[in-house]
């Protein structure tokens with residue numbers, strides 16, 4: 001309809017009814033845009049952007065890019081792949097046609113990474129490291145290499161580096177012993193640890209030569225299916241870990257960013273899983289798949305002590321960056337030790353936005 005014809009039509013409407021007509025148009029347009037898809041409430045991304053101080057930087061059939069002063073959000077249409085402040089995030093539900101996003105993803109994947117967590121977490125003093133597998137459980141095996149050996153060696157390296165920064169560090173195992181999965185977060189809970197970091201290395205069943213890079217997991221939101229390969233369904237109730245899921249996501253985001261940037265490896269996403277070691281942890285908890293043993297190049301690096309040292313340094317940076325976002329300022333002496341021991345990037349993209357004054361759409 002061209003402008004002249006539209007104006008002509010409006011001229012035909014009694015002026016007394018105009019406000020009513022506009023109200024009806026606005027209401028009908030809003031109702032038509034929001035949707036209920038796959039049992040989920042979906043909201044227009046453009047509306048969310050407008051209400052939250054974001055600009056639609058580009059919008060095509062394949063991709064929607066939202067930006068503000070400190071954040072850049074990229075969503076692929078018809079896909080659960082998103083990129084939030086430089087890190088790939090696997091959403092719980094795909095972006096649907098018409099640039100709609102599930103309200104669950106807005107609440108559990110976007111907002112926790114764009115807005116600083118409040119109340120702030122307490123300062124991290126004790127970190128529980130969980131070297132995956134052990135004893136009768138070798139984990140992934142490639143040739144004569146067993147995952148359980150390398151997770152323990154990485155944990156030792158990480159423990160040394162974290163201790164130098166003044167953290168208390170505990171391990172769920174410090175020998176080649178079998179520890180039941182539920183016992184691992186229980187150890188961290190009993191000790192009142194502030195963070196739980198489980199360490200693993202991955203193996204691909206197919207395309208072994210091409211799949212590489214780290215993945216960082218945190219707990220699946222209630223009402224969503226997991227994004228690991230075994231992916232449990234969405235009909236799973238809340239776990240202890242869901243109480244602190246926003247902080248776990250923020251930790252996973254900082255960790256994945258640090259691993260990808262510092263190790264110069266492929267970004268295989270922040271993902272969600274109800275792993276036994278994650279779901280019962282009462283503190284922010286993540287599981288790092290540090291890379292693929294089945295990839296010939298990455299496998300060789302994982303078996304190399306120098307590379308594991310670099311990986312441990314990247315994990316330390318992820319923890320320190322998370323701490324800087326969420327915890328109260330460091331006491332001066334510990335801050336000085338931290339600065340000397342580790343070069344921390346000045347700008348941290350995630351979680352740095354202030355919550356806008358405008359009301360969030362419900």
Ligand SMILES: [Zn+2]
Pocket residue numbers: 132133139140147199200201
């Ligand atoms: Zn494993």
